[in-house]
Each structure stands twice: as structure tokens, then as C-alpha cells.
Amino acid sequence: MKKIITSLSSALLIFVASLSFTGVVKSAEFxxxxxxxxxxxxxxxxxxxxxxxxxxxxxxxxxxxxxTAKAYRCTAPSTGGSNYNIGQIKxxxxxxxxxxxxxxxxxxxxxxxxxxxxxxDLRAVFSVHNEPFQIWARKxxxxxxxxxxxGKVVNIGNPGSGQRGTMEELMxxxxxxxSFFKSTTELTSSEQVKALCxxxxxxxxxxxxxxxxxxxxxxxxxxxxSPINLTGSQVQGLIxxxxxxxxxxxxxxxxxxxxxxxxxxxxxxxxxxxASVSDELVYLVTKAVMxxxxxxxxxxxxxxxxxxxxxxKDGLSAPLHPGAIKYYKEAGLM
Ligand code: GLU
Numbered sequence: 001m002k003k004i005i006t007s008l009s010s011a012l013l014i015f016v017a018s019l020s021f022t023g024v025v026k027s028a029e030f031x032x033x034x035x036x037x038x039x040x041x042x043x044x045x046x047x048x049x050x051x052x053x054x055x056x057x058x059x060x061x062x063x064x065x066x067x068t069a070k071a072y073r074c075t076a077p078s079t080g081g082s083n084y085n086i087g088q089i090k091x092x093x094x095x096x097x098x099x100x101x102x103x104x105x106x107x108x109x110x111x112x113x114x115x116x117x118x119x120x121d122l123r124a125v126f127s128v129h130n131e132p133f134q135i136w137a138r139k140x141x142x143x144x145x146x147x148x149x150x151g152k153v154v155n156i157g158n159p160g161s162g163q164r165g166t167m168e169e170l171m172x173x174x175x176x177x178x179s180f181f182k183s184t185t186e187l188t189s190s191e192q193v194k195a196l197c198x199x200x201x202x203x204x205x206x207x208x209x210x211x212x213x214x215x216x217x218x219x220x221x222x223x224x225x226s227p228i229n230l231t232g233s234q235v236q237g238l239i240x241x242x243x244x245x246x247x248x249x250x251x252x253x254x255x256x257x258x259x260x261x262x263x264x265x266x267x268x269x270x271x272x273x274x275a276s277v278s279d280e281l282v283y284l285v286t287k288a289v290m291x292x293x294x295x296x297x298x299x300x301x302x303x304x305x306x307x308x309x310x311x312x313k314d315g316l317s318a319p320l321h322p323g324a325i326k327y328y329k330e331a332g333l334m
Pocket of ligand 1: 035036040041042043080082099100131161163189208
């Protein structure tokens, strides 16, 4: 009996030893990337990052050196959007998030909605697609510009979303408050298209990458909606007053029946993290996206114009995380 136990335990020992020598994964660390509504582009962005990471983890497991294994597994749930994500990163609940460049700026500087709640440890990883700020209006409401929203039912977005914050900044620049509209709603990005199609609202404001399926649905449903122009001196004032805004155009033909360019202002979608997230994890996430770049770009049509050299600087006001810098230097991007 003793002999059996001895040989069993030595077999176990040999097995455990061989595990560590062949470098089998010893532990998996789970982390979360905050995104946006399930029909938006952030949700696809977060999930594309996870996909690239898992893909590179699999190839790393094949060619891995002895004993170096630590597996990271990532989830990218749908959330309330930019400011919600930054808040969750600050609270240590999420390790990464997608956030608009304007809200990245305000969070790290403690301005606008982040006044008194400054998140100095916010770190940038890279920027992604452009997000023109869009006001989509149903055809019958005959809204041609911002002034045309007076007395209409308008969705200003759910609290916590980037679109809600940016809509409020636009309203401030235009010198109006909620009483300018007949009424306002706080629907999420995935609820607003149905409400517009059903005629329950006349318009909604949304900062989102293009082209995207939800806006095509707004263009083709009974609302026959289209994005209006947001131009004029107040919008120009917003653009010239801040580096995180830029002029943006949604070219005609992007959506069905969109006969004219829609000219507006916009932000960048960015991927952010915290100084307290490890260099190793940020390095691996950055590397996974950059080294599977063609595949990453195929994950959403809004990624078509991405270029690595712009992604490491455009729209980033928080300092880059050291783990990201390590990769950019190694890859000769910096
Ligand atoms: N920009 C939006 C926000 O911060 C989200 C857009 C998206 O989900 O693609 O709330």
C-alpha cells in the first residue's frame, strides 16, 4: 500500500514538474473592458480587442518559452458609455474602457462633469475611430439645424454616456437648456433608434463611429431619418476652443437616402486604463491589437481608416500608460 502511495505521489510530482517545464498555463487573470450600448461601435471595439488578445494568447501558448505562462482572459460587456467606463476604471471595477477624447480630457483634468472628481491616474492606451457628434432627426419633424430642435422631443442620452455629456456641452455653447425642447428623454443608444422609428421622439444626439448598422436602421425605417448639420459660430467656437474636438463630416451616401454631406464636430474614440493596471497587461493588450492590426481593422467598418502612427497620439490627453509605451518603442512606433 505504502509503495502504491509512494509511486502515485512521485508520478504526481513528475506530472506537476513537467507542467511547469512545458509551460502550461498556471493561472488565468480576468479583466474587463467597458464599452457602450450593444448596437454601438464601442461594444464591437471592446470585443475586437478581446478577440485579438485571445488570438495572440493562443499563438503565444504554442511558441511559449518554458514556465512563463500567465493567461489573461478578457470580457467586454455593454455599458452606459464613456463617463460610466471612466468611473468604473477609477473605482477599480474595470481595467480598460472605451471613452470619447473629450471625456478623457475632462476626467484627467478634473473639468466639466469631472470637476471635483479629477482622475489623475487615468492613462491612455491608443485612440480608435472618429466619432462625429450627430443629431439624427426624423424626416417629418423638418429639423434642418440646431435651431430647428426648438419645441421638439429630443433624446439627450442616458446619464454616463459620452453622448449625453457632449450634447450638454453643445447645448451650453448654443446657450440653451432643456426647456428649449418640448421635452427630453434619457434613452440609451440602443433604445433611441426604435423610439425615433416609432415617432416617439423627433431627434436624438449621438457621438458614434460610422458607418454603423443602428444609424442605417434610423435612415431606412418609417422615420426616414438623417443627420443634420451642426455648424455656425457657436460650433466653430467649440472646435477652436479645444484640442479634443475637430470638424467632422459624414459624407453623403454613407447611409441610404443621405443625399448631402452632414457637417458637424466630433471626437475620437479612445481606449483608456489606469496607472494601477500592470505594465504587463497593458503591454499585452497593446501588442495584441497592433500585431493583429489587419484583422483588428476588419472587425468594424468604422476602423477602416485607422493608422498606427495616429492612434498613438490623436485624441489622447491623459499620459500614455508605460506598458503601451514599452510596446510602441519596441515596435519602432515611438
Ligand atoms: N460615444 C458614445 C458614448 O461614449 C458611445 C458610442 C458607441 O457605443 O459606439 O457614450
